Amino acid sequence: MMEIQTMKELNEACQREEKSIGEIMLMMEAEKSGRDQQAIISMMEERLIKMKEAVDNGIKDATTAPSGISGGDAVKMNDYVQQGKSLSGSYISNAMSFSLATSESNARMGVIVATPTAGAAGILPGVLFSLHKNDGTPYKDLVMGLFTASMLGLVIANRSFISGAAGGCQAEVGSATAMAAGTIVELKGGTPLQAVNATAIAMKSLLGLVCDPVAGLVEVPCIKRNVIGTSIAFSAADMSLAGIESRIPCDEVIEAMYKVGNDMPRTLRETALGGLAMTETGKRVKERLFCRKS
Amino acid sequence: MEFQSCFDIIGPIMVGPSSSHTAGVVSIGKFIHELLGDYPKEVKIVFYDSFAETYQGHGTDKALLGGLLGMDTDDSRIKNSLEWAKENGMQYEIEFESCCEYFDHPNTTIVTAKRGDCVVKVGGASLGGGLSKIFMIDDDMVAIRLSAGDDFSALASSYHPRKKVMDKAI
Numbered sequence: 001m002m003e004i005q006t007m008k009e010l011n012e013a014c015q016r017e018e019k020s021i022g023e024i025m026l027m028m029e030a031e032k033s034g035r036d037q038q039a040i041i042s043m044m045e046e047r048l049i050k051m052k053e054a055v056d057n058g059i060k061d062a063t064t065a066p067s068g069i070s071g072g073d074a075v076k077m078n079d080y081v082q083q084g085k086s087l088s089g090s091y092i093s094n095a096m097s098f099s100l101a102t103s104e105s106n107a108r109m110g111v112i113v114a115t116p117t118a119g120a121a122g123i124l125p126g127v128l129f130s131l132h133k134n135d136g137t138p139y140k141d142l143v144m145g146l147f148t149a150s151m152l153g154l155v156i157a158n159r160s161f162i163s164g165a166a167g168g169c170q171a172e173v174g175s176a177t178a179m180a181a182g183t184i185v186e187l188k189g190g191t192p193l194q195a196v197n198a199t200a201i202a203m204k205s206l207l208g209l210v211c212d213p214v215a216g217l218v219e220v221p222c223i224k225r226n227v228i229g230t231s232i233a234f235s236a237a238d239m240s241l242a243g244i245e246s247r248i249p250c251d252e253v254i255e256a257m258y259k260v261g262n263d264m265p266r267t268l269r270e271t272a273l274g275g276l277a278m279t280e281t282g283k284r285v286k287e288r289l290f291c292r293k294s
Numbered sequence: 295m296e297f298q299s300c301f302d303i304i305g306p307i308m309v310g311p312s313s314s315h316t317a318g319v320v321s322i323g324k325f326i327h328e329l330l331g332d333y334p335k336e337v338k339i340v341f342y343d344s345f346a347e348t349y350q351g352h353g354t355d356k357a358l359l360g361g362l363l364g365m366d367t368d369d370s371r372i373k374n375s376l377e378w379a380k381e382n383g384m385q386y387e388i389e390f391e392s393c394c395e396y397f398d399h400p401n402t403t404i405v406t407a408k409r410g411d412c413v414v415k416v417g418g419a420s421l422g423g424g425l426s427k428i429f430m431i432d433d434d435m436v437a438i439r440l441s442a443g444d445d446f447s448a449l450a451s452s453y454h455p456r457k458k459v460m461d462k463a464i
Contacts, residue, residue, distance in 0.1 A: 005295070025300050029299060029300050032299065043301065044300070044301075044304065047301075047305055047307060050307045066353075067351060106310030106311050107311050108310065109309045109310050109311060109372065109373045110310060110370070111308065111309050111310075111368050112307075112309075113304065113305060113306070113308070114306055114308060114317065114423060115303070115304055116302075116303045116304070116423055117312075117314075117423055118310050118311055118313040118316070118317065118424075119311075119313070121310075124304075146300075147300055149303070149304065150302075153297075153303035154303055157296070157297040157303060157423075158295045158296065158297050162422075162423060163313075163314065163422045165314065215351060216347065216348040216352075217311070217348075218310070218311040218312050218352070272347075272348070289350070289351060290350070
C-alpha cells in the first residue's frame, strides 16, 4: 500500500506513476478504503456542491452573526466587484467575495465544508469557484482539485498542524492557503513540483501568524484572514507557474511551521488571551457577549 | 499518522462555526442518541475548560443537544436545537467545570442522559477538525474514534445502557 509522508515522496510518486497529485490521492483513498474510485469521486462531489451552496447563500445574505461582530461584508464586496471597481483583477476579487460568503455563512451556523477546518473554510471554495467563474474550469476538474488539496493537506496535517489551537493561525489559514495555492497550480496545468512549490511559497508567507480570535469566536479576524488567504494563494500560484521556485523546500517549510507553532505561547493559540483578542475593543466585545446571556 | 483519508481534510460537511467546538460535539451527542436508541428525556451536561469558556459563541450547547436529538453535523436545524429540545420535551441542564479529572483535553464534556429506564454517562472529547473521541461510558474507560461519516449506531451497538441504577446521577 502506498504511503506518502513528505512532499518529496509525493513528487516522486507522481513522477513514477505519471499521475497528478489529485490522481495519487484518489488512488491511495481507493486502496485504503476499499471503495471504488467512482464512489469516492461522488463523495467529493457532494462536498463541492455543499461548498457552492454555502457561497450562493452567503453572497446574498446581509444579516449579522448571532454575536453581532460579523456579517454583511460579502454583499458589500460583491457589489463593489460587480461595479468593476476592484483593483485586484477578477480572479482575486471573485475569490475574495466567495471566501467572505463562505466564512460569514460559517459564523451564522450555516452549512459549510471544513477545508481543513471550519475556521479556514473560506479559502478553497473562494479560489475554486473563482477559477470556474473566470476561465470556466469545469466542476469535475474542481472535484479533482479537492483531491489535490486534500493530498497536500494530509502531508501538512501529519507532519505539522492544521488547527489554530495546536499551531496558531499559520497552521489553520496557513495550511488552507498553502493547499489552495498548490491546487490552483495543478488545475492550471502546472507540474506536481510546481504545485508543491506554490504550497511552500504560500505557507512561508503566513509563517508565524498567531491565532487570536476576539472573544474566542471564529469571526474576527478569521473571516478576513480567509479572504486575504485567497489572494496569497493566487500570488503564490502565479509565482510558481512563472517558474519561480521556493528557495526552501516545502518539507522544510512545513517543519519550520511545526517548530514555530510549538514555540508559540499558549496566549496566541486560540485561547483569546492575546493579540487582537486582548485589544481594548476585543476585550469590550468579550465582556458584552459574555454578560449578555450568562 | 492521525489523518488517513482525503475526507479527514476535506470535510466534514457541517454547520459552523467550529469543527472542534461544534461539529465534533454533534458527533458526541449523536453517539449517545445511538446508545439509548432514541433521544433522551433528561440530560445533565458538564462542559469543561475551553467548552465552558466559549460554548455560547460556538453553539456548543446547540451542537450537543442537536446530536442528542439525532441530528448529523450538517443538519441546519442545529441552529434551533434548543427549541427542538423543548418541543420534544427534553429537559436539560448545563454545568461548567474548569478541568475534567477523567480526560486531559480542553474540549471535553460529560453527559448523563436518561430515557425511560435507561441511563448512560458518557465522556467525550472533540479533538479538532471534526474528529471526536468517546473516552468513557458509565464507569468504563473506552477509546472510540468518531468521524462524521462513521456509522455511529454500529459503534454504539456493543455497549448497553444500564437500567435504573443511576437515577440519582441525574
